[in-house]
Amino acid sequence: MRRWTGLGAVWGLALGPLLASLSTAAEQAAPFIWVEGEAARSNSMHRHPWWYDKVKKDQLSGGDFISNWSDKPGEATYAFAAPAARTWVLWVRANPVGTQLSYRLDGGEWARIDMSSSQVGNVNIAEDGKIDLRFLAWASVGEVSLAQGAHTIEFRMDSANNNHGMLDCFVFADAGFRPEGILKPGQLAPVAEATEKGRWAFRPPRDAFSPDALLDLRPLNEKVAGESGFVTRSKDGNDFVLGSGKPARFWAVNSGAFDKDLARHARFLAKRGVNMVRFHSNITPTGNDLMAIDTKDRDHLWRGVAAMKKEGIYVTYSPYWAGPARVKPTMGVLDTGGNGNWGILFFDKKLQDAYKAWMKQVLAEPNPYTGIPLAKDPALAIIQIQNEDSLLFYTSQGIKGAARKELRRQFGDFLKKKYGSLEKAKDAWGGAAPSADQDSPDDFANGEAALLIVWELSQRRFGEGFQRRCSDQMEFFSTVMRRFNKMIGDYLHNDLGCRQLVNAGNWRTADNVIMLDAERWSYSSNEVMAVNRYYGGIHEGQHNGWAIVNGDRFTDPSVLLRPR
Known part of the structure; x- marks a missing residue:
């Protein structure tokens, strides 16, 4: 089995200084047309007499903006000149909170600007720091073709809430421009000079992918991911090989x-x-139909595979994580008594059937961006069944209600198969049973065996009989997970025709010394093993774990310097 670890976020740290040194003057001197919002040739704006315009002027380009707060829409017209005929990318820096902003160029049709998605540099500019409507963000309007010479552009603010809006500035820029606050193209924010040996300011310009770049590893990838077929394992099972x-x-x-x-x-x-x-x-339903999927999430995946494929980049797809999964008991899945969806995918048949339906909709239907289903696309290399869940982790201790009753029943079935009867299992345990604070008593009459909390499985106490019961439960949990992993792997390969490698999971256990082998055994019914590793340094302070404030001690070491 092949074990892999994603090291993603640290790559830029390793190459950053070198990339910064390779930037060219041409990348920093691209042409642009920058216009201040307050520099309108004419306008019908009605500014708020006090609150809405109380903002931090030092956060504004040119020290001011134009705004509207009125029972009437506000409009502003600007005149500018294009130095040459070409295609630009238009960016606006405006209020994105509950606003409606439209524009028209040279007297053409009005077009709405999407201020809600793909925002860059969203910042609170309220003078008093309160979180209300007083925000600014950059938004890309898209490509605009301009002839050389004079032009006009108009903006209109007509939101449902008092037609409110703010426009700080806008810019026609090169395609490589990435806005940052009030900085114009080619400008860099001032930074303090590094005083510690071996450190320097890291402020590379936006990468223009120049053919003259001294470092470009793109040729190491295939021209198209999967060009020679599906990724498989080597004959000894210890490595990956391409289709060739x-x-x-x-x-x-x-x-x-x-x-x-x-x-x-x-x-x-x-x-x-x-x-x-x-x-x-998170492919789980957004509504109340358990068999439905989040089609927007699927579209993201489909577009992502198509884009990565063109750059020789393979994809691992991880569709489900119990934590944010949107399934709930009202949809027919087992009620965990307030424990969310942790653990139930392994033993809830209705949820398992839904999972299969989700995967069929994602993998078997044609990807409109490539023309073929993902099941037939070698650019999708690995399918990860689920992320960061295990019956051998502490989250399973919270399973209550109908879900716990079903898990107890399945434990009973396991014991009857192993020992011949529940009474024989009890004899093998010497009558050992969980304490009342861990579970209700065994209910052999209804085929249920009580469950110990997972923590108990890592302890060494109460004698041989109790330890045998612990071992049986750990074997049961591992078997349940392995059986589920095999079922899904078989479904993907045999029913959907997927030729991708399958990875069961990537999680840890309540005690890796005692249980990790069992966790990994449950993965071994599929082709790939994975492990999620988390890297961090020291954080000492009052808000340890969620906020770094003045006076805290904090370190952030690179995984490249400490890979294990």
Whole structure:
């Protein structure tokens, strides 16, 4: 079995200084047309007499903006000149909170600007720091073609809430421009000079993917991911090989980028040597139909595979995580008594049937961005059944209600098969049973055997009989997970025709010294083993774990310097 670990977030740290040194003057001197919001040739704006305009002026380009707060929409007209005929990308820096902002160019049709998605640099500009409507963010309007010479552009603010809106500035820029606050293209924010030896300011410009770049690892990837067939395992099972039989090693990252710059994102990763991404998603229903899926999430995956494929980057797909899963008892799954969905995918048949239905909709239907189903696309290399859940982890201790009753019943069935009867199992345990604070008593009359909390499985106490009961329960949990993993793997391969490698999971246990072998055994019914590793340093302070404030002691070591 092959074990892999994603090291994604640290790659930029390793290459950053070098990339910064390779930027060219041309990348920093791209042409642009920058216009201040307050510089309108004419306007019908009605500014709020006090509250709405009480903002931090130092956060504004040019020290001011134009705004509207009125029972009437506000409009502003601007005149500018294009230095040459070309295509630009129009960006606006405006209020994104509950606003409606439209524009029209040279007297054309009005078009709405999407201020709700793909925001860049969202910042609170309220003078008093309160969290209300006073925010600014950059939004990309899209490509705009301009002839050389004079032009006009108009903006209209007509939100449902007092037609409110703010416009700080807008810019027609090169495709490579990435806005940052009030900085114009080519400008860098001032940074303090590094005083510690070996450190320097890391402020690289936006990568223009110049053919003259001294470092570009894109040629190491295939021209198209999967061009020679599906990724498989080597004959000894210890390595990955491409469809051609060539050995492969994956430098993998997690990716959640699905915005308009997806193609650029893929190129950016490929340049830095990435040849696999994991799309960790949530395919579970957004409504009340258990068999439905989040079609937007599926579209993200489909687009992501298509974009990565073009840059020679393979995909690992992780569709389900119990934590944010949107299934609930009212949809027919077992009620865990307030424990969310932790653990139930392993033993709830109705949820398992739904999972199969979800995967069929994702993998068997044609991907409109490639023309073929993911099941037939070798660019999808690995399917990860689920993320970070295990019956051998502490989260299973919270399973209550109908779900616990079903798990107790299945434990009873396991024991009857192993010992011949529940009474014989009890005899083998010497009558040992969980304490009342761990579970209600055995109910052999109804085929139920009580469950110990997972913590108990890692302890050494109460004699041989009690330890045998612990061992039986750990064997049962491991068997349940292994059986589920095999069932899903068989379904993917045999029913859906998937030729991808399958990975069962990637989690840890309540005690890895005692239980990790059992966890890994449950994965061994599939082709790939995985492990999630978390890296961190020291954080000492009052808000340890969620906020770094002045006075805290905090370190952030790189995984590249401490890979294990």
